[in-house]
Amino acid sequence: MKRIAVTGLTGQVVSSLIERAPRGVEMLALGRPRFDLSSRDMVLASLRSVRCDAIVNAAAYTQVDKAESEPDVAMRVNGAGAGFVAETAAELKVPLLHLSTDYVFDGTLDRPYREDDEPGPTGAYGRSKLEGEKQIAARCENSVILRTAWVYSPFGANFVKTMLRLGETRDEIGVVADQIGNPTNALDIADALLAIAERLVDDSDPRLRGVFHMTGRGEASWADMADAIFSAAERQGRTPVRVKRIRTADYPTPARRPANSRLDNAKLEASYGVALPKWRDSVNACVARLLPH
């Protein structure tokens, strides 16, 4: 595998892929304004014009709260747009790796979600991502849908950076403790995507296609994650910040988020031998990089 086309030029996952690509693997990153998922013509023309061995669709409308006030935009990008990418991947006969989210589930199960559990998104973002999954499955057989969750990294906008920014001016921050999930470092996602893409190019086994869950190992609430971020920041010499554990009801947001976002990664490990590192180790690494001594 020599050339991977990736959508989402400025995103966390694409920035991570560019950083982690081994020598000899070229990342062809496509982004706005020249590549817009909401334009079928642009998607087809751009992907046709790059010679590639695989496509990673990591571009998406990711503003969970804003999606509530512009659900049509989210649906056009994450639903129809994913379909355009799938249509082109099928035409070009290259494997497609598509990223989806824990927010396709309603969060009412009392165990980590498996791939065949019934989705039931609680918000516009989750609904648009679920539509994207349907478009991918219907239009491109040679595809993998990787549901990940709670993504952070040294790049772009994310929860780790938000906490560190708020911590600069406050000594206590209220963070919800009744939503649990799996924090996932985009750099770990990039390593896994590279291994999965390599395998898909070489192996046509249908059991390697379909939906897989792929998150950091172990579970946390957002409050647990914030605690880990501020502990790591303290080790980098920053002043302590207390995390006040609050309930979802105490932190009203336009979008309703699932209480249980945990994803079971057993299928990915069994099929590909791929497992992401423990979430706490990866949070520590990210904070140490963002806040050098």
Ligand SMILES: NC(=O)C1=CN([C@@H]2O[C@H](COP(=O)(O)OP(=O)(O)OC[C@H]3O[C@@H](n4cnc5c(N)ncnc54)[C@H](OP(=O)(O)O)[C@@H]3O)[C@@H](O)[C@H]2O)C=CC1
């Ligand atoms: N972030 C998270 O917590 C999670 C993300 N995911 C999924 O993982 C994938 C990657 O996420 P992540 O890297 O965090 O995303 P980011 O939010 O960091 O980046 C999103 C990227 O998509 C691009 N984009 C947005 N709209 C369009 C459009 N209409 N046409 C082309 N590009 C567009 C943005 O470009 P621009 O700079 O132009 O806006 C940006 O480059 C997405 O599919 C997301 O749904 C899944 C679970 C959790």
Ligand SMILES: Cc1cn([C@H]2C[C@H](O)[C@@H](COP(=O)(O)OP(=O)(O)O[C@H]3O[C@@H](C)C(=O)[C@@H](O)[C@H]3O)O2)c(=O)[nH]c1=O
């Ligand atoms: C900033 C802040 C957030 N919160 C809460 C709100 C929310 O329940 C939770 C996370 O908030 P955020 O808005 O940062 O995260 P959010 O945008 O919900 O993150 C989601 O993004 C999309 C793209 C996904 O696919 C999901 O997997 C998930 O990562 O933390 C607090 O309790 N206190 C705070 O100070």
